[in-house]
Amino acid sequence: MAVVKERLMDALREHFGFDSFKGNQEKIINSILSGKDTFVIMPTGGGKSLCYQLPALMSPGCALIVSPLIALMKNQVDLVRGYSSKDNVAHFLNSTLSKAQIKKVRADLTAGKTKLLYVAPETLTKQENLDFFKELEISFIAVDEAHCISEWGHDFRPEYRRLKEMIDQISDKLPIIALTATATPKVQSDIVKNLGLNKASIFISSFNRPNLYYEIRPKRKKDQTIKDIVKFIHQHKGKSGIIYTLNRKTTEELADMLVANGVKAVAYHAGLDPSTRAQRQDMFLHEDTEVIVATIAFGMGIDKPDVRFVIHYNIPKSLENYYQETGRAGRDGLEGHCICYYSHKDVQKLEHLMRDKSLSEREMGAQLINETVAYAESAVCRRKVILHYFGEHFETENCGQCDNCRNPKEKIEVKNRVVIMLKAIRALEERFGSEYVINVITGKTSPQINTYRHDQLDVFGEGKEFDAHFWNSLMRQMMLEGLIEKDIEEYGLLKVTDKGTKFLKKPYSIMVALNHQFDEDAVDDEEE
């Protein structure tokens, strides 16, 4: 039953001092208050916390909030306490508490004084805690950062997998509210399956960030790329920005070079000692430095509203990561410029990083990388590609806020060239990788080609009027089209898919925008 609107508004004003709800908040809160399982998908900054805090404060009993980061738990509890006059309205229970502190928390819970209890998943693995919760009146369970359940999410936590089983031990009648800022269809279905949310009301907010400008730039040699970055920063003098790189060494090098070019910059990565990290984070927050050059270790829980640009010096390992990392720009709704430098060499670097992983991890990783590559090489509106990735259909002729919309690329017919590629892969019996196939197509000999007598094949040199860059780019697009695939088990061997076989039988028109620009023999002066 929907709670009377006035009562909700009064509670909102009383507990938080806000005059209106944001987005879906009111509907979500009604859903929880009426005892339904509820699934909330809302981008960062959308106001997720209030969705469980308010109903927790309004319901009899105490709500359990499962949260993955012990470090952030104290913060959240302090925030709730800040709104209330009573300190015992919210507590957390995790491994950082002393025996005496645990006793106090338990006493407040038993006395019914506490409305929100933040717990780590580990807390729920302890039988004595479960037994204790069984005796309490629990209003509902909120699972924050629910994407941690999924291996497809950006922050998988195995303990999250066991949550449902532990919740059921407390009671199998407790409503569950799951919240996440990750909305890829795969992650969504993992969450629904794992928490048994089949009958849940689902609330999905739009992930569009209209104020962010998305741009891909070809990555050239290191000094050229850095010159390009310096130029951009000078054009944005005095503004704050983050530059993400793949490895620690590069953060230091890049920061040094920026400093040498008159930019106030510092490096940030997990290899620095905690006090240096805290100090540099503070410098950034207090604008003693303009630019922070960081590995992805930087950003979780950082709330600086006026970050004006986010530059990726290397392509991120998934579009999800890209969305989260660029999402730190323009939190105040004003300008946010997101640039990603892209080269095929960086893609190979990412693939290389996975070499020691298990087969299934490599498969998953390769698929995520492919989606990022698709984004980078696409001639379609960037916003449309990103939102499509989150299962959202974005209707636009021209968003006006991405490079592809501002400077549409010219497209060309490649039907016959696709046929050449497919024939070559077939003629080589699907036993060779991209470089070899392209050598054959462009008629380049090598000792290996001579040994196998592949220079005798019909397709040898059939595509020599185009260079290797062209063929590389076409190959990537054909993978996106699903005409060919890289065999992951036999690392990198090219295969023709069923769709490719059908294409060979009956070729059809294929128009693509070709980006030779990404093949520039860029950076090989970086190690991972």
Ligand code: ADP
């Ligand atoms: P999320 O967890 O989705 O990233 P938060 O819960 O941290 O978002 O909320 C983001 C910001 O929005 C916070 O500063 C919060 O106080 C504010 N906020 C949430 N709901 C409202 C509201 N109804 N009116 C005004 N501000 C709100």
Ligand code: ZN
């Ligand atoms: Zn666009």
